[in-house]
Amino acid sequence: PTMTSAQVRESFIKFFESKGHLFVRSSPVVPHDDPTLMFTNAGMNQFKAIFLGDNPKGWKRVCNSQKCLRVSGKHNDLDVVGRDNYHHTFFEMLGNWSFGDYYKKEAIAWAWELLTEVWKLPKERLFATVYKDDDEAWQIWKDVSGLPDDRIMRFDAHSNFWEMGDTGPCGPCSEIHYDRGDLATQAETFKDPIKGVNGENDRYIEIWNNVFMQYERLSNGELVPLKAKNVDTGMGFERICAILQGKTSNYDTDVFTPIISKVAELSGVPYKDNEDGTPHRVIADHLRALSFAIADGALPSNEGRGYVLRRILRRASRFARLLGQKKPFICKLVQVLADTMGDAFPEIRERKDFVASVIKSEEESFIRTLDAGLERFAVISSDLKKGEKIPGDKVFLLYDTYGFPPDLTGILAEEKGLLIDEEGYEKCMEEQKARARANMKQGINTMGTEGWTQYSEASTNFVGYDISVCETKVVR
Numbered sequence: 001p002t003m004t005s006a007q008v009r010e011s012f013i014k015f016f017e018s019k020g021h022l023f024v025r026s027s028p029v030v031p032h033d034d035p036t037l038m039f040t041n042a043g044m045n046q047f048k049a050i051f052l053g054d055n056p057k058g059w060k061r062v063c064n065s066q067k068c069l070r071v072s073g074k075h076n077d078l079d080v081v082g083r084d085n086y087h088h089t090f091f092e093m094l095g096n097w098s099f100g101d102y103y104k105k106e107a108i109a110w111a112w113e114l115l116t117e118v119w120k121l122p123k124e125r126l127f128a129t130v131y132k133d134d135d136e137a138w139q140i141w142k143d144v145s146g147l148p149d150d151r152i153m154r155f156d157a158h159s160n161f162w163e164m165g166d167t168g169p170c171g172p173c174s175e176i177h178y179d180r181g182d183l184a185t186q187a188e189t190f191k192d193p194i195k196g197v198n199g200e201n202d203r204y205i206e207i208w209n210n211v212f213m214q215y216e217r218l219s220n221g222e223l224v225p226l227k228a229k230n231v232d233t234g235m236g237f238e239r240i241c242a243i244l245q246g247k248t249s250n251y252d253t254d255v256f257t258p259i260i261s262k263v264a265e266l267s268g269v270p271y272k273d274n275e276d277g278t279p280h281r282v283i284a285d286h287l288r289a290l291s292f293a294i295a296d297g298a299l300p301s302n303e304g305r306g307y308v309l310r311r312i313l314r315r316a317s318r319f320a321r322l323l324g325q326k327k328p329f330i331c332k333l334v335q336v337l338a339d340t341m342g343d344a345f346p347e348i349r350e351r352k353d354f355v356a357s358v359i360k361s362e363e364e365s366f367i368r369t370l371d372a373g374l375e376r377f378a379v380i381s382s383d384l385k386k387g388e389k390i391p392g393d394k395v396f397l398l399y400d401t402y403g404f405p406p407d408l409t410g411i412l413a414e415e416k417g418l419l420i421d422e423e424g425y426e427k428c429m430e431e432q433k434a435r436a437r438a439n440m441k442q443g444i445n446t447m448g449t450e451g452w453t454q455y456s457e458a459s460t461n462f463v464g465y466d467i468s469v470c471e472t473k474v475v476r
């Protein structure tokens, strides 16, 4: 019998509990105490201090399913979401950790046991990778799995040395990849599982990373050994659900199908597992990212973290428009998300009304300018030939007047075979900031974006803003 996603999560945690691990709840996707990080990007984030030597509770082995967002910084998948079927903005990372306790041997042996004995994945579909000079990990893989030599591959730091950010704990890693294709053609098609990264190859998919945390990267780039040798693993929950449920797309698992069905039901546009279904998939993905970020204390705004959320929402909103939705739409999906994920993450059920109201007011204000912006975009792009760039000042105009973040303009451009002049846009942006600063000095109150952002983020009564006029106003 096929496991439900809830059972997959449960079975991972039960397995590691049976190996002496303590279950620790997911930390929020908004890391309130780590200034080096905009959003939680991996399960290990909440244990960073422990790796660095501060372990007040004396934890040795823990496991969990962590809410992650990869939309900024070192791990940013925003641009590939919607293009492939296994990178999400928001996803869950199943993980097990050893803080100076077990090391490579147990980590690899347990990973193999869970995958092949508990979950009974066929060995012929599994590939392992190790860091290029990690002979120890290579040999453990050989002994534990008996995989053929050419399926225990060595790669350099690009894929097999994991770092959470520019600084912080890091170390060589060993990844497990899975072949979702036709085994009869494996030998002739298989070259390199890593090349499958970022949508170039949907056949060989990375499922699990085992990081052997033994260094700290300092801000001057230097690597210093940590006090203890640790294990930090992360497995893509939606990916393993797809494999265990026999699906080739994460969007066809029960993690996503209730949301996608709701999108189809409310819009009247049936879902298709091809390009026509892109709006459904992007909306389902972005709904999760927005909802969990807002439930965990972030708010859309014009800066930093809040601006990332605003961009995600506007992309989602434009895809809703492609489904014919002219009124707030994303907000209507929060309920189904709360229903499907509320057991695993009660915070989403508890805060669903607040989340929906924040999303609704964001959608309302964007929708006010969306049509006009799309029209303007059509005019701007009509003069350009395939492969040409939309000039920076036009990209800026779309941002400044119609609220189109440049990455949204980039999506629209790409759909027409065009590019955008990012540098030119940045230059216009800088000029505008300089003007605002000058005005500020002269005491002209233009309510510059920076000022109002802080204000709105500080206020939980924030219900909306109006981007259709130059001066942003906060409605309380």
Ligand code: ATP
Pocket (backbone or CB within 6 Å): 070, 075, 077, 086, 087, 088, 089, 090, 091, 093, 197, 198, 206, 207, 208, 209, 234, 235, 236, 237, 238, 239
């Ligand atoms: P990929 O190469 O597929 O981008 P990664 O090497 O960047 O993955 P890791 O940092 O090693 O990912 O994270 C551990 C695991 O989390 C991965 O093995 C993968 O299963 C999962 N994962 C990573 N990024 C995403 C994402 N954007 N959406 C869903 N799952 C992800």
Ligand code: MG
Pocket (backbone or CB within 6 Å): 077
């Ligand atoms: Mg990646």
Ligand code: MG
Pocket (backbone or CB within 6 Å): 159, 197, 206
């Ligand atoms: Mg990878």
Ligand code: MG
Pocket (backbone or CB within 6 Å): 159, 175, 206, 209
């Ligand atoms: Mg990886």
